[in-house]
Amino acid sequence: MSFRHNDIRARVTVIRIAQLVLAVVLILGWELAARYGLIDDFFFSRPSDIAVRLADWFGSGAIWRHLSITLTEAALALGIGGAAGTMIGFFLARTQFAAAVFEPYVRMGNALPRVVLAPIFLLWFGLGIWSKVALGVSLVFFIVFFNTYQGVREVDRVLVDNARMLGASERQLLRHVLLPSALTWILASLHLSVGFALIGAVIGEYLGASRGVGYLISQAEGTFDTTGVFAGMTVLCVVVVVVDIAINRVERYLLRWKSFHGTAITKER
Template sequence: MLAVRLGLVAVWLGSWELAARTVIDPFFYSMPSEVWDKLVTWFTDGTSMGSIWENMGVTLEEAVLGFITGVLGGVVLGVLLGRSRFLADVVAPFIKGANAIPRIVLASLFVIWFGLGISSKVATAFVLVFFAVFFNAFQGAREVDKVLVDNARILGAGRWQLLRSIVLPSATSWILASMHVAFGFALIGAVVGEFTGADRGMGLLIRQSQGNFDTPGIYAGMLIITALALVAEWLITRLEKRLTSWRPPSSSEAAGI
């Protein structure tokens, strides 16, 4: 499996390099060798905005803070509204209206409200993560087996016991499924916020590369962000396996599909 993946990457990069040297204009499309040279320069000599590690750290910090706060907010509000039909009916138009606002507009507002520092980027990441997690947590809380809830109530379980012992475990799969895409959204939020206005970060490096018509710099920034997202996905997958280790394997997992 790994060999096939590496082979596909090698074919793709080789085709791109060959096309850039013979058919397409490398000024606009760059080539893998130039992107590699840009990455080597950034990691050895630094960037025009300082150390590449510092810029990566800033973007990662913004994304992690936005991810954590967005997940917490989405889970709490999603489960709360999922278990209260009255509250859900009252708040639903406001949630849908807020979700319809273009994120780039919110990023611009956050820069005005919170300045060029980390707060505006965390706010943008929070918004993107919150809605991704909220709708899954909401649906997961709605999908809890009613018979199971009724039986627990007959046995004397209170509201908090139901929430802790039945609702949250039942909604865990929905919440964890949303977290796989939520960290990618957090990175997007951080980069969009930096693109809108910042003094450090990968988004600022990409924006500067765009302004200088530095195509290899744009690709290099994209690769670094992609690598961060893949590492986060691996960590979330490990977390999911630990949190769901109590569940019996599904039929597809048992069959090795």
């Protein structure tokens, strides 16, 4: 087991180094192409100029007010959309009649273009955070719902039947069988949902807001400030990566029983 663990650590280290080298090559190539006129820095800016702008934003503290608003909107959208998607997904997966009745409506709702819904949410909820949260929820809900629905439907029927034969109630079945089995699907949906929650918040801010990273990007675009646009996008990319790392840690913690189970099987063999 120690050799295998060392191999995994070595592989992860190699991957991280390759990712870092790729990032350096891309950024350096972008900078040189802009400096030597291979690309027009009016449209693409320069990494060095973007770094200076980011240093100015974070050094002055101007970015924190906007970033906190965007993260609040995204967190609310992720929490509300994720909870609703999980609960409704479980309910419809366990109730065949209700699933058959609501299936066409769910698919129609998922087919609606969210960009079209954004102005409607602005009319309904105003220019505050709730119009952005509503747009984020409309994106997150369906991702989590379909993953939860499929995850519950994919649970081994023999396992469910055995639990029922042992006298498990619906609540016990949900807690000890269905939820652990579907947890991998649900957590996988959260990786996608984080990005979509941020997309919903930023699009809403872009269309109408007085604060937020989307507002910063909109203002920069309105003055043809490509450096500001790329700086705003860089902030969003870093936030998504940081949150995804946090979700990976939570996922490893929640699914640690799989590692223990695999280790036990290996020892028995």
